[in-house]
Amino acid sequence: MRFQDRVVLITGAGSGIGRVIAQAFAGEGAAVAVTDIDEAAATETAAMTPGSFALRLDVTDAQAIRDVSAEIQDRHGPIDVLINNAMICSDTPFTEMSDEALLRELNVDLAGAMRLTRAVLPSMVAKGSGVIVNLSSVNGVQYFGQTVYSAAKAGLISFTRSIAAEYGRYGIRCNAVAPASIATPAWQRRIERNPSVLERLTQFYPLGRVGQSEDVADAVLFLASDQASWITGITLPVDGGPAGRQCVGGGARGRFQPPSLNS
Numbered sequence: 001m002r003f004q005d006r007v008v009l010i011t012g013a014g015s016g017i018g019r020v021i022a023q024a025f026a027g028e029g030a031a032v033a034v035t036d037i038d039e040a041a042a043t044e045t046a047a048m049t050p051g052s053f054a055l056r057l058d059v060t061d062a063q064a065i066r067d068v069s070a071e072i073q074d075r076h077g078p079i080d081v082l083i084n085n086a087m088i089c090s091d092t093p094f095t096e097m098s099d100e101a102l103l104r105e106l107n108v109d110l111a112g113a114m115r116l117t118r119a120v121l122p123s124m125v126a127k128g129s130g131v132i133v134n135l136s137s138v139n140g141v142q143y144f145g146q147t148v149y150s151a152a153k154a155g156l157i158s159f160t161r162s163i164a165a166e167y168g169r170y171g172i173r174c175n176a177v178a179p180a181s182i183a184t185p186a187w188q189r190r191i192e193r194n195p196s197v198l199e200r201l202t203q204f205y206p207l208g209r210v211g212q213s214e215d216v217a218d219a220v221l222f223l224a225s226d227q228a229s230w231i232t233g234i235t236l237p238v239d240g241g242p243a244g245r246q247c248v249g250g251g252a253r254g255r256f257q258p259p260s261l262n263s
């Protein structure tokens, strides 16, 4: 029970990886705020996760973030762990994206994490402890397509380093994970176009499979736990192995679709 009585806020926890992270924290004793822009989805996660509670939260809404953070603090005490997980990812080719769509993607995927972090840091500083884990992606490290999403994910890696460097002196750690292909509802659109897309991608992974949300949750909980108490500022790949990393990074262009969320 690594998180007994700790207060955890997860964004985008109504689906996929966020939902499994919520269940994992709750299973280790945490009080988990399951937040999502989709209130029904958050409620569904909370209903299947004893020890959690659902709150609607749009990570682009700074006032709502302040209100939700204050509500959690009033009800459960200061937030010990923040998991920045919410995301959107457009299929529209870069040159066809409207200004609005482009800014929306950066707003959710990068600025959203910044807003949440900004909201929780003061109470973490006051308490002298706190942990933040950001969901980046292999797309933030190498080219796999999806220009705007990838830039946001690369930005998260830099943001992670900055917060780690600036707030380490207050007992606050900030790390990121960079998953490759993880079977979640985010893949649904492409599975509808190509039902065997995930099976096809297994060939690029040394460990012979794509990832599951549990693989990411395990890494996130490790980084959030006291077992990682001297680890900060890193981005941990959760990607099925180095050969896959090189293969898809070096050989992707024009030959096959790479195994990221966005291929």
Ligand SMILES: NC(=O)c1ccc[n+]([C@@H]2O[C@H](COP(=O)([O-])OP(=O)(O)OC[C@H]3O[C@@H](n4cnc5c(N)ncnc54)[C@H](O)[C@@H]3O)[C@@H](O)[C@H]2O)c1
Pocket (backbone or CB within 6 Å): 011, 012, 013, 014, 015, 016, 017, 018, 035, 036, 037, 038, 041, 057, 058, 059, 060, 084, 085, 086, 087, 088, 108, 135, 136, 137, 138, 178, 179, 180, 181, 182, 183, 184, 185, 186, 187, 260, 261
């Ligand atoms: N699935 C993959 O292959 C993969 C690979 C690398 C990284 N990731 C990262 O893991 C994280 C989770 O991905 P997933 O596959 O579980 O995605 P998902 O689409 O299943 O879940 C994303 C959640 O974010 C929520 N959301 C969207 N906009 C929001 C907003 N404005 N405010 C609050 N919530 C909002 C959605 O409602 C949804 O519940 C993301 O950060 C993603 O970039 C996923």
